Amino acid sequence: MNSIRRFIEKAGWPRIIIAMLLLSLFIVAPSVGVRVDQSITDTIVRFGMNGILVLGMVPMVQTGCGLNFGLPLGIIAGLLGATISIELGLTGLAGFAGAMVLAAPFALLFGWSYGKLLNRVKGDEMMIATYVGFSSVSFMCMMWMLLPYHSSKMIWGYGGAGLRTTISLEGFWLHILDNFLTVRIGSNFMFPTGMILFFAFMALIMWAFFHTKTGTAMTAVGSNPDYARAAGINVDKMRTISVIMSTVYGAIGILVFQQSFGFIQLYNGPFFMALPAVAAILIGGASVNKANITNVVIGTILFQGILTMTPSVINSAIQSDLSEVVRIIVSDGMIVYALTRVTRKSR
Amino acid sequence: MTEQQPLLHMQGITKEYFGNRVLTDVTLDINRGEVLGLVGENGAGKSTLMNILFGMSVIVQTGGYTGSVSIDGKEVNFQNPFDALKAGIGMVHQEFSLIPGFTATENILLNGEILHDNIVTKIFGPRLKTLNLPEMRAIAEKSIELLGVEISPDTLVAEMPVGHKQFTELAREIHRPEMKLLVLDEPTAVLTESEAQVLLTSLRRLAATGIAIIFITHRLQEILDICDRIVILRDGQVVKEVATSDTDIGQVAELMVGRSVSAKSAATEDYNESTETILSVDQLWVDMPGETVRDVSLEVHKGEIFGIGGLAGQGKLGIPNGIMGLYPAGGAVILHGKPTRLNDPAAALAAGMAFVSEDRRGVGLLLEEALDWNIAFTAMQAQNKFLRPLLGGLIQWRDDKAIQNVATEYIKALDIKCTSTDQPAQELSGGNQQKICLAKAFAVQPDVLFVSEPTRGIDVGAKALVLEALRTYNRKNGTTIIMISSELEELRSICDRIAIVDEGRIAGILPPSATAKEFGLLMIGKVKSEANSHE
Numbered sequence: 042m043n044s045i046r047r048f049i050e051k052a053g054w055p056r057i058i059i060a061m062l063l064l065s066l067f068i069v070a071p072s073v074g075v076r077v078d079q080s081i082t083d084t085i086v087r088f089g090m091n092g093i094l095v096l097g098m099v100p101m102v103q104t105g106c107g108l109n110f111g112l113p114l115g116i117i118a119g120l121l122g123a124t125i126s127i128e129l130g131l132t133g134l135a136g137f138a139g140a141m142v143l144a145a146p147f148a149l150l151f152g153w154s155y156g157k158l159l160n161r162v163k164g165d166e167m168m169i170a171t172y173v174g175f176s177s178v179s180f181m182c183m184m185w186m187l188l189p190y191h192s193s194k195m196i197w198g199y200g201g202a203g204l205r206t207t208i209s210l211e212g213f214w215l216h217i218l219d220n221f222l223t224v225r226i227g228s229n230f231m232f233p234t235g236m237i238l239f240f241a242f243m244a245l246i247m248w249a250f251f252h253t254k255t256g257t258a259m260t261a262v263g264s265n266p267d268y269a270r271a272a273g274i275n276v277d278k279m280r281t282i283s284v285i286m287s288t289v290y291g292a293i294g295i296l297v298f299q300q301s302f303g304f305i306q307l308y309n310g311p312f313f314m315a316l317p318a319v320a321a322i323l324i325g326g327a328s329v330n331k332a333n334i335t336n337v338v339i340g341t342i343l344f345q346g347i348l349t350m351t352p353s354v355i356n357s358a359i360q361s362d363l364s365e366v367v368r369i370i371v372s373d374g375m376i377v378y379a380l381t382r383v384t385r386k387s388r
Numbered sequence: 389m390t391e392q393q394p395l396l397h398m399q400g401i402t403k404e405y406f407g408n409r410v411l412t413d414v415t416l417d418i419n420r421g422e423v424l425g426l427v428g429e430n431g432a433g434k435s436t437l438m439n440i441l442f443g444m445s446v447i448v449q450t451g452g453y454t455g456s457v458s459i460d461g462k463e464v465n466f467q468n469p470f471d472a473l474k475a476g477i478g479m480v481h482q483e484f485s486l487i488p489g490f491t492a493t494e495n496i497l498l499n500g501e502i503l504h505d506n507i508v509t510k511i512f513g514p515r516l517k518t519l520n521l522p523e524m525r526a527i528a529e530k531s532i533e534l535l536g537v538e539i540s541p542d543t544l545v546a547e548m549p550v551g552h553k554q555f556t557e558l559a560r561e562i563h564r565p566e567m568k569l570l571v572l573d574e575p576t577a578v579l580t581e582s583e584a585q586v587l588l589t590s591l592r593r594l595a596a597t598g599i600a601i602i603f604i605t606h607r608l609q610e611i612l613d614i615c616d617r618i619v620i621l622r623d624g625q626v627v628k629e630v631a632t633s634d635t636d637i638g639q640v641a642e643l644m645v646g647r648s649v650s651a652k653s654a655a656t657e658d659y660n661e662s663t664e665t666i667l668s669v670d671q672l673w674v675d676m677p678g679e680t681v682r683d684v685s686l687e688v689h690k691g692e693i694f695g696i697g698g699l700a701g702q703g704k705l706g707i708p709n710g711i712m713g714l715y716p717a718g719g720a721v722i723l724h725g726k727p728t729r730l731n732d733p734a735a736a737l738a739a740g741m742a743f744v745s746e747d748r749r750g751v752g753l754l755l756e757e758a759l760d761w762n763i764a765f766t767a768m769q770a771q772n773k774f775l776r777p778l779l780g781g782l783i784q785w786r787d788d789k790a791i792q793n794v795a796t797e798y799i800k801a802l803d804i805k806c807t808s809t810d811q812p813a814q815e816l817s818g819g820n821q822q823k824i825c826l827a828k829a830f831a832v833q834p835d836v837l838f839v840s841e842p843t844r845g846i847d848v849g850a851k852a853l854v855l856e857a858l859r860t861y862n863r864k865n866g867t868t869i870i871m872i873s874s875e876l877e878e879l880r881s882i883c884d885r886i887a888i889v890d891e892g893r894i895a896g897i898l899p900p901s902a903t904a905k906e907f908g909l910l911m912i913g914k915v916k917s918e919a920n921s922h923e
Binding site: 249252253254255256257258260261264265267268270271272273274275331 | 732736737747754755756757765769770786
């Protein structure tokens with residue numbers, strides 16, 4: 042009894058309830074004609090697609106900058122990297138690696154200035170971050186039209202100028218990670234080994250970083266900035282580093298997302314990317330100033346699992362095509378639920 | 389006891405929280421016009437006893453209590469604080485419960501406003517009655533006057549100094565005509581010594597009007613000054629009830645902790661005036677709100693414990709905070725003959741100075757983090773200790789094992805009560821948190837250690853242990869310690885020399901053997917001109 046209680050206390054009721062719900066969806070699934078193996082594959086793939094974006098929440102949370110509602114900024118850096126890589130005609134692994142390398146300087150620059158901005162608005166980071174995200178997306182809506190891209194794969198067929206809203210990755214680096222060492226069982230189960238390994242690699246880097254002197258200092262800044270300052274730490278510098286890291290993870294995260302999804306989505310594509318990532322880490326048990334990699338893994342599996350399962354099960358159960366409506370209700374409902382879970386650990 | 393029936397009679401009070409007995413058979417009487425001192429260490433059961441008296445919901449929710457409480461001979465059992473208020477019991481808490489945007493009058497008569505009818509009430513009912521401000525003002529004035537202080541009833545609470553807020557709160561309790569018994573929980577904790585004196589005088593005056601007062605404080609001298617009787621609680625039991633005239637501070641302190649507090653050791657005899665100067669401060673100014681330092685020059689000798697005292701707000705706290713770079717400062721600070729950079733905490737730490745802040749929870753600790761982090765963090769960041777270089781020094785990897793070892797070592801050395809090195813700092817008691825702060829500073833192995841208000845808000849027993857730890861550290865390692873405290877007795881018990889700060893300047897430096905009168909005169913700025921002429 043005691044060990045059960047301790048487990049509940051450690052995991053927290055919200056996670057247990059959501060996990061139960063997810064489990065019951067898997068149990069109900071066969072009876073309404075939804076294949077369990079197919080569903081598990083979908084859940085794993087979605088986890089791999091979104092994992093790194095969620096991971097990008099961690100550094101900013103740890104330094105007390107709050108949840109990164111400005112994730113679109115990192116995503117834009119990733120999009121710039123991807124489009125430039127295609128423009129240069131890079132394909133396959135070179136294309137994917139090239140996109141990451143090309144995205145990096147943008148992510149560093151955006152992250153640095155975004156960090157400087159957040160240092161001026163201490164206490165209101167999340168509000169400001171939301172608008173930084175939104176306004177940068179709107180700004181880029183103009184830039185995608187105006188930037189001098191020429192690749193016929195990307196620009197509008199008519200007019201001959203400006204990028205398309207969606208660009209297919211077919212022939213570039215579609216499923217480059219998904220297809221690496223893929224395990225297939227039967228016709229319905231697929232395990233995207235490459236993508237999961239890549240996530241693990243990115244998580245390992247994050248884990249290692251928080252075991253260095255700088256990472257430790259960042260955690261202390263989030264716990265108590267006054268303590269950190271008294272220990273001789275440059276608080277603003279640590280916060281800026283964390284914002285840069287979050288932005289770089291956002292850029293890499295979207296590249297991984299796209300190679301699996303198959304398309305680069307420009308214009309309003311990044312608009313609502315921050316919310317699911319924020320919701321996932323909150324459901325994973327993070328607070329506004331404490332998060333770890335376990336929160337990321339658990340939160341992403343639960344959030345993406347529910348998001349995969351609910352529409353397909355409900356759809357099959359009521360025999361009509363409501364999947365998009367159900368998906369929106371479930372995902373926004375989970376986001377609202379997660380945001381009500383926001384806790385700021387008292388200092 | 390006298391023939392007269394006691395105002396309050398608590399008989400055989402026993403209270404358990406989840407099987408954990410916190411009060412055992414406590415019996416307490418108080419008569420009209422009497423001032424009763426209630427003393428005990430933290431956790432002795434004082435607050436629980438007062439919560440029972442007040443009918444606080446926490447008591448009812450945890451299964452009530454056994455025993456009886458009677459007022460004027462009638463047994464009562466309050467279910468909530470409103471019942472207690474109606475029965476004429478008032479309480480002033482340590483934390484203020486005043487509305488900052490309201491004036492003194494409005495706060496004093498909050499929820500007891502004098503109302504009168506107007507045209508609108510005839511139509512819409514009594515909820516729209518207007519305030520009778522002149523009458524309210526008169527009542528507020530009367531109760532402020534009763535306290536013997538001068539506060540304008542029209543001042544906004546937000547604009548008052550701390551002392552006046554305390555008086556306003558007190559005035560709110562006493563303006564009610566049915567007031568019979570007043571409970572004061574650490575009312576002087578936030579006051580300066582002079583304000584505390586005024587408060588004590590007003591309490592005596594209140595008692596003279598027939599109000600009974602229960603006075604709870606850590607400052608034993610105050611208890612001795614104003615109480616008629618003292619009840620000492622220890623581990624939930626009344627260990628002694630004595631008339632103030634039959635006891636002294638030593639006995640009370642001893643009964644409280646249950647072990648004899650080591651008598652003040654005189655200043656270290658081996659202190660030698662001629663030892664070299666380790667730290668010299670020249671014309672230091674520090675812009676710390678409420679503790680401005682204007683012009684301080686000091687010389688501290690190697691290996692001594694140097695005390696800095698003075699009244700609150702005179703700038704004594706500004707000195708270490710300025711030297712350590714936490715607040716904007718100017719002037720010269722010379723350590724080992726080399727000037728240190730001001731306004732840069734990292735530089736101050738690198739130069740070999742460490743600081744135990746007076747703001748323990750705000751600056752001193754990472755409350756949510758484990759104890760080992762709390763202890764090792766400053767040394768790690770400022771001096772690259774507990775790190776392992778990887779890839780040829782490119783990566784500074786945190787050495788968790790070394791951190792744990794050093795934490796275990798200090799926890800043992802300082803006798804810190806905790807479950808393990810992984811326990812979050814917020815779960816420790818005040819005294820143990822203070823020891824963690826000391827351990828953090830010790831881990832830096834400084835040449836000069838600043839310790840600011842090391843015993844603020846911790847109980848008598850823990851105080852002695854903290855001071856002892858400082859003294860031992862000073863002796864063993866020859867570390868120069870500069871201790872800042874508002875408790876003169878504490879400074880006299882441990883320091884080799886004591887500087888008194890007044891109005892942001894050093895009023896004078898005295899040996900601990902100087903009389904209380906000499907110190908007192910420096911504190912209130914009486915001999916400043918004389919001290920200055922010495923320099």
